[in-house]
Amino acid sequence: MGFCVKFVFHTLIEFLKDKHYRSLLGASIGILFGGALVYHYLEGWSYLDSLYFAAITLSTVGYGDFSPQTDLGKLFTIIYIGIGVGLILAFINAVYKHFQQVSREYPNVIKGKKKQ
Numbered sequence: 001m002g003f004c005v006k007f008v009f010h011t012l013i014e015f016l017k018d019k020h021y022r023s024l025l026g027a028s029i030g031i032l033f034g035g036a037l038v039y040h041y042l043e044g045w046s047y048l049d050s051l052y053f054a055a056i057t058l059s060t061v062g063y064g065d066f067s068p069q070t071d072l073g074k075l076f077t078i079i080y081i082g083i084g085v086g087l088i089l090a091f092i093n094a095v096y097k098h099f100q101q102v103s104r105e106y107p108n109v110i111k112g113k114k115k116q
Contacts, residue, residue, distance in 0.1 A: 007102075007103075010102065011098070011099060011102045011103075014098070014102055015095065015098050015102075018098070020094070021094055021095075021098060024087075024090060024091045024094050025091065027087055027091075028087055028088055028091045031058070031080075031083065031084050031087055031088075032051070032054050032055060032058060032084075033051070033054075035050075035054035035057070035058070035080050035084060036050040036051040036053075036054040037050070038050075038076055038080075039053055039054060039068070039073065039076075042068070042070055042072050042073040042076060043068055043069060043070060043073050045066070049066065052066070053066045054080075054084075057077065057080065057081060057084070058080075058081075058084045058085060058088050059088075060085060
């Protein structure tokens with residue numbers, strides 16, 4: 001395997017060993033799929049369309065091809081953005097910090113040295 005592939009694989013394994021990171025990942029996935037279920041029932045969209053809209057909303061891309069039509073769907077979206085974007089940003093920040101830490105330690109990992 002190339003250096004980059006080994007580094008990415010090592011980073012992912014180390015990331016998933018940490019309970020805090022796993023919790024953030026689980027919460028991010030949960031809010032994504034939870035939002036999709038709410039949109040499915042409130043707006044009557046297919047599961048795929050609901051998941052697509054939830055992902056686009058949380059990524060703040062907002063293509064505009066879907067939007068909630070019901071008042072309850074619009075109200076949910078306001079709350080969903082506030083909570084969801086904050087959670088996704090916390091997850092991205094955790095990944096970034098972990099990546100920085102591992103990239104500082106990785107040369108020692110390659111040589112078989114332990115963290116001190």
